[in-house]
Amino acid sequence: MLEIKRLSVAVEGKGILHDIDLTIKAGETHVLFGPNGGGKTTLLMAVMGSPKYEVTKGSIVFKGKNIVGLPIDERARLGIGMSLQRPPVVRGVKTSDMVAACIRGQASEENIHKMAEKANLIELMDRELNYGFSGGEIKRSELVQLLAQNPDLALLDEPESGVDLVNIALIGQLINELLQKEHPIRDRRHGGLIITHTGHILDYVNARTGYVMLDGRIICEGDPHEILETIKSKGYEECRKCVR
């Protein structure tokens, strides 16, 4: 579904990502680890198509089409969705307005209410988007918008950061719905790429491939649980020794 080849990305002229290769098949969920500033968010933003992230080399092929150069909204309509780690506040625009915009043709009050209920967000639907939201509320709001959007590929930037332990199960549940965990593996069509620092999300999602990104390069690939254990016990320096 997503095939990234020898991708290099610059921000304001400065090279951030170098020669990234990564492939996600339909139904697969991959996880990105790495210290702050290593390039994880840059990779997700480059796939989503934010113009600030300039592709200087390589290709991003989604559903067989090289999407480099396509505007963000066209990528969204092709089936890519992203939840941001720190989304902007949009004053005057209600959360329910955004959920309705994401559902597009099927935006009825009933549908919006169902979505909100699912994410325990009823009381936030009338509030201005992300205005005064707690960390957990932001994550649930992002995920409910993605659920409404129903993308084939979900890019999730630290979906569990700032979420308390009670709500992390709910976050996991929402992600699983997004990634069609209720379907048998063979029937899953949605893929995911998740950035995580804590790895808590691994307790809830069925991820089989993990990467470590350091200094803009993927330097390690393997079982995400094993990678997480290594990071926890030996830090990222140990990952540098990995051979892909």
Next chain:
Amino acid sequence: MRKIESSKVSKEKARAALSKPAPLGEDIDLDKYAHSADELPYQDDPSQLPVETREQMTQAGVTLDDSSQRSGTIIQMDHSIIHSLASQEGIEVMGTNQALEKYDWLSDYLWKAVAVDSDKYTAHVELNQSNGYFIRALPGNKTTYPVQACLYLARGKLAQNVHNIIIAEEGSELHIITGCTTSPKGEPGLHLGVSEFYIKPGAKVSFTMIHNWTPEIAVRPRTGIIVEENGLFLSNYVIMKPVRSLQTNPLARCVGDNAVVRFNSILVAPPGSTMDLGSRVILDAEGARTEIISRAITTGGDIIARGYIEGNAPEVKGHLECRGLILKGEGIIQAIPELKGTLAGIDLSHEAAVGKIAEEEVEYLMMRGLTRDEATATIVRGFLRVDIEGLPPQLSLELQRAVKASEKDIM
């Protein structure tokens, strides 16, 4: 006798101020405008007015086809009251001249909230007054539906000089929607409107004003509001259509304990429009509160958004918020918030921001599949959304409809 004396004093003051320029706004040469107009026939059924006239009125929020949703209607065209009807007991709606003939005591309300010698425009209205409307809610009466008033400039190059008096007697509730508009021919014209509001103890007035001018019209409203104990005055001022020059700076005085004033303004200035719009509130009584909110968008015109709150009594509270969005073109937005406190224990605050739409917000909405234009429109719609506390739901809907109807012009 008292009426004659008071009128004589006002006229003398007005004559002395005829050349007094206004402290703000471009100086308008009054001699360029005609001051007399033909008397126009009374219309028993305003829904029979010509289609283009009705269309202009509709765009200013005036409904003529279904009067069941109104507690009263008054329409002034040029200098003539062409329709006036109060359809609810306890609510009075008529032309100011008629009201002054009917009620001797009404002269006591003239020029008490606005000084007759404020500037040459107030002076001109006093000396050349061409009616205006009188709306009053009797004690304890509450409007089921809003009263609508329409001030229409039909003749080209005319100066319309109206003096409006609005009185909400003790414990009453009055909702008014006013549409100010003109013939679509686009001829020059001048609208001078003095409006004096008297909110008695425990009374509540919401005043929603929708402007629908054309690019050659100059407008100089002069508004004063006096709010007594536990009274509430709520103003929604919407101007989203071109106007050559608009300058107004209403002054509300909270003279009774716990009086509340809220001003909400939505301004959109297309190229060629100049708007200097402020709201001033003086909190002179204990526990009085105010909130002034303005949202200004330029698509090429110039806007000055002013706000002034003065706290002179214990436990008063005021907040002022001016936000401006430069959407396109070479327009200018200048926000001038001012606060003045004269004793300890008051709570006044303001926030002001002027800028363009944040690219980060546009991209964020595009990530949800909205095109750039849809994302921009959504953000603009959100920017203009002011949830107004105390406004009846029907009026709130009408206000939203008026804003929405103008969206296409903005984008």
